Amino acid sequence: MAIPAETLFLDPRMEGTLQQQIQQMVAQGILSGRFQPGEKMPSSRKLTQQLGVSRITVTLAYTELMADDYLTSRGRSGYYVSENAPRTPQFEPPKQAPSRAVDWNRALGQRFAGAPSLRRPENWREYRYPFIYGQTDPTLFDHQNWRLCAVKALGQRDFEALTADYYERDDPQLIEFIARHTLPRRGILARPEEILVTMGAQNALWLAAQVLLNQRRTVAMENPCYPGLRNALAQTRCITHPVDIDADGLPPEALPEDLDVVFATPSHHCPTAVTMPLERRQKLIDMASERDFMIVEDDYEFEMSFLKAPSPALKSMDRDGRVIYVGSFSKSLFPGLRLGYLVGAEPFIREARALRxxxxxxPPGHIQRTAAYFLSLGHYDSLIRRMGRAYHERRTVMEEAIRTHGLKIAGANAFGGSSFWMEAPEGVDTGVLARNLRAESVLIEPGSPMFLQDNPPGHFYRLGYSSIAASRIPEGIARIARAIEQSTS
Amino acid sequence: MAIPAETLFLDPRMEGTLQQQIQQMVAQGILSGRFQPGEKMPSSRKLTQQLGVSRITVTLAYTELMADDYLTSRGRSGYYVSENAPRTPQFEPPKQAPSRAVDWNRALGQRFAGAPSLRRPENWREYRYPFIYGQTDPTLFDHQNWRLCAVKALGQRDFEALTADYYERDDPQLIEFIARHTLPRRGILARPEEILVTMGAQNALWLAAQVLLNQRRTVAMENPCYPGLRNALAQTRCITHPVDIDADGLPPEALPEDLDVVFATPSHHCPTAVTMPLERRQKLIDMASERDFMIVEDDYEFEMSFLKAPSPALKSMDRDGRVIYVGSFSKSLFPGLRLGYLVGAEPFIREARALRxxxxxxPPGHIQRTAAYFLSLGHYDSLIRRMGRAYHERRTVMEEAIRTHGLKIAGANAFGGSSFWMEAPEGVDTGVLARNLRAESVLIEPGSPMFLQDNPPGHFYRLGYSSIAASRIPEGIARIARAIEQSTS
Known part of the structure; x- marks a missing residue:
């Protein structure tokens, strides 16, 4: 690779003659590993132009650098970094010396790092028994048709959708599909101006929290809950009120009297996967009207209802515009897509749009248009059916294996889903269990980061089955059962 | 298109027998335009499963709907929405009745809409003389190679980069390219953990503002400035101190004594395009050390230095880690890409990463990987050279036409760029001028939204030449000159 002349600058604070400065600059570049042996240097003519010095100065500097074996010349083809030049094994600019003056404790106006989150090893695909949640299974995903749709959206006809600055707008084709086909499946009718495309469900929850909350507002959230929501709420500095869920999800009677917003997952509680029955939904909606609070409904994974038809979304029962609905394509397509949407009354969507x-x-136009094609050509529905069949089989194998080994299911979705919420015997620390199981090539998700209290119960865990082949499930469950037995004996 | 059974739900509040409820549901769907003439209804078997009612109930409902000419049957192929059914011209769900109970003034915890922004007509490509800024020119953009890189990044080998949840991480290939090739062109050496990929420069500025500021911090910003920055700063509720720029950009001696952060565009001030000379940069850096403030450097459009080599970035002179650097690919590639980056000391990047x-x-993995290929295969450099040549020609034609018609340039970049900052005679309202010129198929950008004071001067405007062919420039400038003359006579 040739080193472009444009990457070379003389540091105004360097000392010595211009020729010495050039020599120093090149030598430092080589010593630091920025220029690698065999790379072609800029010609003396180009470097002359770039640095605004005379040609003879550059030529003399290059001659000196050859004498010191930093550079070699290959006849007429120019100058190269010498193979014998002093070198470092890898390009790694020197770590900045401890800052002379920046006091980072003072310089940072706000802190965001260090919040609890669900971590999994980056190389999770190398594990034989990955009971992880929410990742893509390459054996199920319709990579071929996704690629065809993406290529179509890269075509000349879609040049505008690919390149244009949409400002506050969205791809009209995607919005129309969501309005006409996706939302009616959840019993929801919405106009385009009531829909906003987001960077996945995380972005949708964050936007809703920012628009609806401030430091004087009170929010109720399910306990346990999705840790990403907790991080989003923390940034509004609102008052949070965790409500323990039961076998039917969030109990409305446990909500505090003074309340501005409830964040809930009625169709499929995260992480326990239980579903809120119709009567309770109606009660929650009625209570919101009476007490004047808003509800943000995260309807993730509704497509995975392979056991029976899903109940309509809470939003479909909303007559006042009190429910803000969060949908996502990241679970059913792939999480790297970062594509979701918000549905709500116009005054809300207007603010969320301005904040976005x-x-x-x-969200990038090309991704919106690709998804619009994938959805409207029917590939999405076929994918969902294929995933549903595979998940159904895996779930049956999971239930059988869990029963065989005497493990305890603490929660599961009656409609389908892709995970079981599990309870180990009290006293088992599933964080330790998860670490030990990694040596057995098994990945499980400890439950404690999902609880909101200070001393969360340590013996819950989640088993996802969206990324593990049915044939591997029995042995994986057997290893989990063995590890639990060892840790209690 | 077939209507999927999953989009049909019985509303629990509907009255009458089950058969009547089904009829009502279908009729309402047709009347509202959700189901269109010719669309296939779900089979009675599927609808039976979906609704959980008996098959005979569905069959009787369908028979009634046929009798009322809502549906027709086509022999064995099933039921269809009748071509004679009552219809609405377009799908448009009824606007929500004025909310019964939501008081939106109260329900919204924070307001974001209504901030000043640069608006241009969505159909700007249809104008003959679009002197707009920062959009893609299809005659210059290397659509073919971008598509090839995108297709490569959609391949099986990159399945993980396409689909995976990166959490807080970025594409290592893109980060490596930025560190080894992009930043050295600005005289910057940075380690991977000092770089964060963002959703364009807007997202980078917003993240930097959130991490560095809070309501007790004071920020200095250039006046006039990029309106998107003002919106980002407003959300931190910090104290802002506008500093009028002069012909050399931001004057350091005009900075307030008590200061936490300066936002600046030294290489290329937005919108006047002037460049800060080296001595002033050094003074700004020294002052930051002495007075202990941070600098956020927006180095947009540095690639467009076709007249002479760009001066190194302010960040390249930063020894303490006081400068946060914002770069973007959206200007040189296309704005719909939404891809930029932040460079800063590790403690800063750690917080920005957690906030992101x-x-x-x-940012979606596929976009990161596509950009990494486009950059590393050298297409980016070729594109920049091609754009530089075209902009150089256009700039020469612009200068000539501006001189011919006696218009006044208020600011331009000595290194190149893609716009002129213009001054009309005092008393000319360039907002009105811009509106009048639309009728002449000319687009210009009024300057007043870019000023921070309460009564901004109304006679400045910006002329971009990144989206207009050189051959159209003289006539476009002539029309502007005529319109200015008319408005002053």
Whole structure:
């Protein structure tokens, strides 16, 4: 690779003659590993132009660098970094010396790092028994048709959708599909101006929290809950009120009297996967009207209802515009897509749209258009059916294996889903269990990061089956059962 | 298109027998335009499963609907929405009745809409003389190689980069390219953990503002400035101190004594395009050390230095880690890409990374990988050279036409760029001028939204030449000159 002349600058604070400065600059570049042996140097003519010095100065500097074996010349083809030049094994700019003056404790106006989150090893695909949640299974995903749709969306006809600055707008084709086909499946009718495309469900929850909350507002959230929601709420500095869920999800009677917003997952509680029955939903909606609070409904994974038809979304029962609905394509397509949506009354969507524009403008047009094609050509529905069949089989194998080994299911979705919420014997620390199981090539998700109390119960865990082949499930469950037995004996 | 059974639900509040409820549901769907004439209804078997009612009930409902000419049957192929059914011209769900109970003034915890922004007509490509800024020119953009890189990044080998949840991480290939090739062109050496990929420069500025500021911090910003920055800063509720720029950009001696952060565009001030000379940069850096403030450097459009080599970035002179650097690929590639990056000391990047994870997780992997290929295969450099040549020609034609018509340039970049900052005679309202010129198929950008004071001067405007062919420039400038003359006579 040739080193472009444009990457070379003389540091105004360097000392010595211009020729010495050039020599120093090149030598430092080589010593630091930025220029690698065999790379072609800029010609003396180009470097002359770039640095604004005379040609003879550059030529003399190059001659000196050859004498010191930093550079070699290959006849007429120019100058190269010498193979014998002093070298470092890898490009690694020197770590900045401890800052002379920046006091980072003072310089940072706000802190965001260190919040609890679900971590899994980056190389999780190398594990034989990955009971992890929410990742893509390459054996199920319709990579071929996704690629065809993406290529179609890269075509000349879609040049505008690919390249244009949408400002606050979204791809009209995607919005129309969501309005006409996706939302009616959840019993929801919405106009385009009541829909906003987001960077996945995380972005949708964050936007809803920012628009609805401030430091004087009170929010109720399910306990346990999705840790990403907790991080999003923390940034509004609102008052949070965790409500323990039961076998039917969030109990409305446990909500505090003074309340501004409830965040809930009625169709499929995260992480326990239980579903809120119709009567309880009606009660929650009625209570919101009476007490004047808003509800943000995260309807993730509704497509995975392979056991029976899903109950309609809470939003479908909303007559006042009190429910803000969060949907996502990241679970059913792939999480790297970062594509979801918010549905709500116009005054809400208007604010969320303006906030989205201020933080990132809009989700990339090409991704929106690709998804619009994938959905409208029917590939999405076929994918969902194929995933549903595979998950159904895996779930049956999971239930059988869990029963065989006497493990305890603490929660599961009556409609389908892709995980079981599990309870180990009290006293078992599933964080330790998860670490020990990694040596057995098994991945499980400890439950404690999902609880909101200070001393969370340590013996819950989640087993996802969206990324593990049915044939591997029995042995994986057997290893978990063995590890639990060892840790209690 | 077939209507999927999953989109049909019985509303629990509907009255009458089950058969009547089904009829009502179908009729309402047709009347509202959700189901269109010719669309296939779900089979009675599927609808039976979906609704959990008996098959005979569905069959009787369908028979009634046929009698009323809502549906027709086509022999064995099933039921269809009748071509004679009552219809609405377009699908448009009824606007929600004025909310019964939601008081939106109260329900919204924070307001974001209504901030000043640069608006241009969505159909700007249809104008003959679009002197707009920062959009893609299809005659210059290397659509073919971008598509090839995108297709490569959609391949099986990159399945993980396409689909995976990166959490807080970024594409290592893109980060490596930025570290080894992009930043050295600006005289910057950075380690991977000092770089964060963002959703364009807007997202980078927003993240930097959130991490560095809070309501007790004071920030200095250039006046006039990029309106997107103002919106990002407003959300931190910090104290802002506008500093009028002069012909050399931001004057350091005009900075307030008590200061936490300066936002600046030294290489290329937005919108006047002037460049800060080296001595002033050094003074700004020294002052930051002495007075202990941070600098956020927005180095947008540095690639467009076709007249002479760009001066190194302010960040390249930073020894303390006081400068946070914002770069973007959206200007040189296309704005719909939404891809930029932040460079800064590790303690800063760590916080920005955690905040990014909370608001959107990460920019889509496919886009990161596509950009990495486009950059590393050298297409980016060729594109920049081609754009530079075209902009150079356009700039020469612009200068000539501006001189011919006696218009006044108020600012331009000595290194190149893609716009002129213009000054009309005092008393000319360039907002009105811009509106009048639309009728002449000319687009210009009024300057007043870019000023921070309460009564901004109304006679400045910006002329971009990145989206207009050189051959159209003289006539476009002539029309602007005529319109200015008319408005002053």
């Amino acid at each position: 524009a201020a933080i990132l403008r809009h | 994870a909370a608001i959107l997780r990460h």
